[in-house]
Amino acid sequence: MPALLDGAISEPGRRPLEYRMIAAYGKAVWLRNTLDVVEPPGQPARLRGVMIDISAQKALERALAVSQQQCRLLSVKSKTINERRESELEQRERSLRDGAAVDELLTSISTKMIQQRSSEVDAGIADALERVARFTDADRACNYLCSDDATSLQRSHEWCADGVAPLRERAPHNGRSRRSTAGSAH
Numbered sequence: 001m002p003a004l005l006d007g008a009i010s011e012p013g014r015r016p017l018e019y020r021m022i023a024a025y026g027k028a029v030w031l032r033n034t035l036d037v038v039e040p041p042g043q044p045a046r047l048r049g050v051m052i053d054i055s056a057q058k059a060l061e062r063a064l065a066v067s068q069q070q071c072r073l074l075s076v077k078s079k080t081i082n083e084r085r086e087s088e089l090e091q092r093e094r095s096l097r098d099g100a101a102v103d104e105l106l107t108s109i110s111t112k113m114i115q116q117r118s119s120e121v122d123a124g125i126a127d128a129l130e131r132v133a134r135f136t137d138a139d140r141a142c143n144y145l146c147s148d149d150a151t152s153l154q155r156s157h158e159w160c161a162d163g164v165a166p167l168r169e170r171a172p173h174n175g176r177s178r179r180s181t182a183g184s185a186h
Contacts, residue, residue: 015034016034016035017032017034018030018032018033018054028055030053030054030057030058031053032052032054033049033050033051034052035048036049105132105135109127109128112127113128122157126157126159129143129157133159138161139164140158140159140160140164140167142155142157142167143155143157143158144156
């Protein structure tokens with residue numbers, strides 16, 4: 001308190017001071033002193049002022065600050081929740097679009113396969129494998145047949161992207177952009 005008063009009486013004029021003290025009953029209270037420095041001619045400077053208990057105001061200010069902080073946090077949480085919901089909606093929309101695209105791809109492949117002659121079935125399967133692989137960004141697609149006794153699989157067709165060796169060969173790529181193998185036994 002002496003340091004506050006030293007600053008208050010350094011120059012003439014009104015000086016508001018806010019500080020916290022312990023009251024005689026032991027509780028912390030906030031006080032505001034409004035001090036006037038009075039300098040009558042030829043006399044030492046004197047302080048004149050009013051002391052007001054502003055504890056309730058300070059409690060409201062603290063509550064307001066806490067409330068504002070909570071509002072900021074709620075705003076951030078709300079924004080995060082909204083972004084998450086928007087992301088989920090976008091994912092659902094993408095999923096629906098992807099589902100529609102899958103349906104369209106399968107319908108197209110099925111329609112083409114139905115219209116092919118028996119001599120074109122191997123080429124149709126190869127084309128279907130390529131379309132499915134490209135649709136799913138895969139570098140390989142295979143078709144396997146299950147044995148009659150369900151104990152083994154036999155690869156009937158395979159499509160590989162450029163630079164990918166067929167499973168049956170594992171040989172260096174020969175530069176063709178589209179490869180299909182039929183009738184490989186494994």
